[in-house]
Amino acid sequence: MRKTRRRNIKITISLAHYFTTDKMNNFSYTQAATAKEATGIRKDKADAAYIAGGTTLLDLMKAHLEEHSQLVDINALPFRGIEQTKDGLRIGAMERMSDVGENALVLQQYPAVSESLLLAASPQLRNMASIGGNMLQRTRCGYFRDAAFPCNKRVPGSGCPAIAGDNHNLAILGTSDACIATAYPGDLSVALAAFDAVLTLENAKGKQRRVPVTEFYLLPGKTPQKETVLEPGELIVAVTIPAAPHAQRSTYLKVRERSSYAYALASAAVGLDVQAGTIRSARVALGGVGAQPWRSSEAEKVLTGAPATEATFRAAAAAALRGAQPYKENAFKVELAQNTLVQALLKVAG
Amino acid sequence: MSEDFPTDFAAPSSGSAPQDGTRRSFMKQAGGLLGLALAPPLLSQAERLTAFSKTVEGVTTLQLKVNGTVRSLQAEPRVSLLDALREYLDLTGTKKGCDHGQCGACTVLVDGRRINSCLSLAVMNQGKEITTIEGLMKGEELHPMQEAFLKHDGFQCGYCTPGQIMSGVACVKEGHATTDDQCREWMSGNLCRCGAYPNIVAAVREVAGKA
Ligand SMILES: Cc1cc2nc3c(=O)[nH]c(=O)nc-3n(C[C@H](O)[C@H](O)[C@H](O)COP(=O)(O)OP(=O)(O)OC[C@H]3O[C@@H](n4cnc5c(N)ncnc54)[C@H](O)[C@@H]3O)c2cc1C
Ligand code: SF4
Ligand code: FES
Ligand code: FES
Numbered sequence: 202m203r204k205t206r207r208r209n210i211k212i213t214i215s216l217a218h219y220f221t222t223d224k225m226n227n228f229s230y231t232q233a234a235t236a237k238e239a240t241g242i243r244k245d246k247a248d249a250a251y252i253a254g255g256t257t258l259l260d261l262m263k264a265h266l267e268e269h270s271q272l273v274d275i276n277a278l279p280f281r282g283i284e285q286t287k288d289g290l291r292i293g294a295m296e297r298m299s300d301v302g303e304n305a306l307v308l309q310q311y312p313a314v315s316e317s318l319l320l321a322a323s324p325q326l327r328n329m330a331s332i333g334g335n336m337l338q339r340t341r342c343g344y345f346r347d348a349a350f351p352c353n354k355r356v357p358g359s360g361c362p363a364i365a366g367d368n369h370n371l372a373i374l375g376t377s378d379a380c381i382a383t384a385y386p387g388d389l390s391v392a393l394a395a396f397d398a399v400l401t402l403e404n405a406k407g408k409q410r411r412v413p414v415t416e417f418y419l420l421p422g423k424t425p426q427k428e429t430v431l432e433p434g435e436l437i438v439a440v441t442i443p444a445a446p447h448a449q450r451s452t453y454l455k456v457r458e459r460s461s462y463a464y465a466l467a468s469a470a471v472g473l474d475v476q477a478g479t480i481r482s483a484r485v486a487l488g489g490v491g492a493q494p495w496r497s498s499e500a501e502k503v504l505t506g507a508p509a510t511e512a513t514f515r516a517a518a519a520a521a522l523r524g525a526q527p528y529k530e531n532a533f534k535v536e537l538a539q540n541t542l543v544q545a546l547l548k549v550a551g
Numbered sequence: 552m553s554e555d556f557p558t559d560f561a562a563p564s565s566g567s568a569p570q571d572g573t574r575r576s577f578m579k580q581a582g583g584l585l586g587l588a589l590a591p592p593l594l595s596q597a598e599r600l601t602a603f604s605k606t607v608e609g610v611t612t613l614q615l616k617v618n619g620t621v622r623s624l625q626a627e628p629r630v631s632l633l634d635a636l637r638e639y640l641d642l643t644g645t646k647k648g649c650d651h652g653q654c655g656a657c658t659v660l661v662d663g664r665r666i667n668s669c670l671s672l673a674v675m676n677q678g679k680e681i682t683t684i685e686g687l688m689k690g691e692e693l694h695p696m697q698e699a700f701l702k703h704d705g706f707q708c709g710y711c712t713p714g715q716i717m718s719g720v721a722c723v724k725e726g727h728a729t730t731d732d733q734c735r736e737w738m739s740g741n742l743c744r745c746g747a748y749p750n751i752v753a754a755v756r757e758v759a760g761k762a
Pocket of ligand 2: 340342343344345351352353354355360361362363364371379380381382425
């Protein structure tokens with residue numbers, strides 16, 4: 202009886218959705234020619250937003266999860282190019298996922314980064330979506346995405362129905378009592394976190410700063426609404442990935458509910474430098490299981506200096522998941538993430 | 552309008568950024584006679600847009616170049632490219648499935664690249680070359696991809712079909728339909744509720760084989 206009742210409520214909600222989704226609030230649109238102009242608008246207008254590909258922003262605005270009085274188109278900003286620098290490969294934030302994923306330098310030096318891009322979303326979305334926008338995509342937690350429910354991330358202090366509810370696609374590492382979402386549900390940042398990538402950011406004063414991807418994302422703690430260290434109005438200019446043997450010998454393995462066009466249930470970005478059967482250096486990050494892209498220094502410690510064998514990989518996987526806190530519907534992820542990591546390591550070792 | 556099928560539109564080469572210069576030279580090539588005649592105002596508009604900021608507020612006149620013809624419409628900046636095509640320009644071949652980037656029914660080509668028109672604003676597509684399912688035919692002659700869908704029964708209800716065909720055209724052009732597996736992966740952005748997938752793959756693969 203109770204069950205039927207609940208189901209009816211759900212149907213009403215989704216019908217309401219159906220009739221309201223495509224009407225966004227009205228906004229003005231500005232194409233910014235320079236970073237200064239873009240950040241200037243944001244400084245004067247707190248509720249303005251940047252738009253790059255629009256594939257996250259317009260999705261959320263159509264569902265009335267975000268409203269903005271002005272959209273600032275940043276596509277004409279000169280945040281372009283994929284070029285070799287002394288610090289590594291520098292990728293402009295406005296580059297598109299498809300172009301970066303198929304770029305020869307990326308393919309050659311960072312196979313895991315290329316795979317993380319080409320296994321994400323769909324060809325159409327990858328043609329639209331920018332690197333900067335990708336890194337700022339929002340969680341796919343069903344409660345966050347449905348304004349009819351409370352959600353600490355969307356409305357701070359309102360509660361987290363996911364902890365006792367539908368959490369099959371949510372996190373098991375780095376969560377808090379306030380939020381258990383995979384705040385970043387995507388792929389690219391997982392690979393970037395693994396290979397020590399560094400972001401270049403620019404604020405309204407034109408001042409640039411550099412932040413490692415591993416320090417860019419914030420764990421939910423008591424403030425799940427604060428997801429990154431990005432200041433209001435600050436722009437992502439570029440991301441730079443240092444060259445390394447373990448980056449060249451790398452892969453990104455993604456496990457999904459269907460074989461394509463879906464978010465990761467679990468994923469692993471791994472890189473190994475193996476010499477004469479011994480692992481000289483290793484990089485490991487997990488996706489789909491952490492509150493944020495989950496770099497595992499625990500797994501890297503087990504791998505470094507050890508023989509490149511399945512036994513080592515199993516031990517590393519166990520270490521990576523040691524602190525996991527599973528919830529009712531996502532306990533399967535503990536084993537899934539370990540197996541995903543082992544498979545990825547076997548692939549690069551072999 | 553143009554002499555060639557839109558499959559011949561040069562997609563910006565992957566790996567390098569689609570620079571403005573690429574787009575301009577591409578537009579000059581692609582437009583044919585009429586396209587050339589119409590190109591100057593569009594180009595100068597594109598230049599204006601990048602030269603200094605331009606704010607658009609409320610209902611204004613937008614210009615979209617669709618299937619080789621520049622069309623004007625009066626619309627707010629919040630209107631998606633999909634709604635502009637369907638509701639303002641009466642090009643209802645492009646379908647709205649989910650309106651959230653999840654199904655591919657709204658797939659069109661912009662500057663030769665396939666995109667989901669539901670997650671793009673019309674105002675952002677001014678000065679670009681938009682191709683919809685209505686622009687594939689050459690006179691009375693169907694595009695080879697349309698022929699292949701007919702031949703292989705690549706549809707049942709037909710709702711996803713315009714998106715599948717546009718995506719298929721791009722997929723072949725990109726070189727991502729060289730095997731059945733590759734074709735399935737690179738067509739995965741187009742869902743078919745009727746499950747016509749095997750026949751869709753057959754159609755796209757046949758065109759790829761002839762390309
Ligand atoms: C159906 C669907 C499936 C998807 N599947 C996957 C998947 O499997 N894996 C995956 O990784 N992703 C997936 N995505 C997410 C997709 O990759 C992102 O939506 C996309 O990368 C966002 O980029 P964008 O340029 O469109 O961002 P926008 O929507 O334009 O912007 C997103 C946010 O970032 C801000 N922003 C954008 N650029 C900058 C910048 N340079 N500086 C500061 N702020 C900026 C915007 O203001 C906005 O708040 C999927 C999306 C959809 C709709
Ligand atoms: S898990 Fe986080 S995003 Fe999901 S409902 Fe709870 S607070 Fe909101
Ligand atoms: S209508 Fe655009 S992807 Fe579904
Ligand atoms: S033919 Fe019906 S949805 Fe594809």
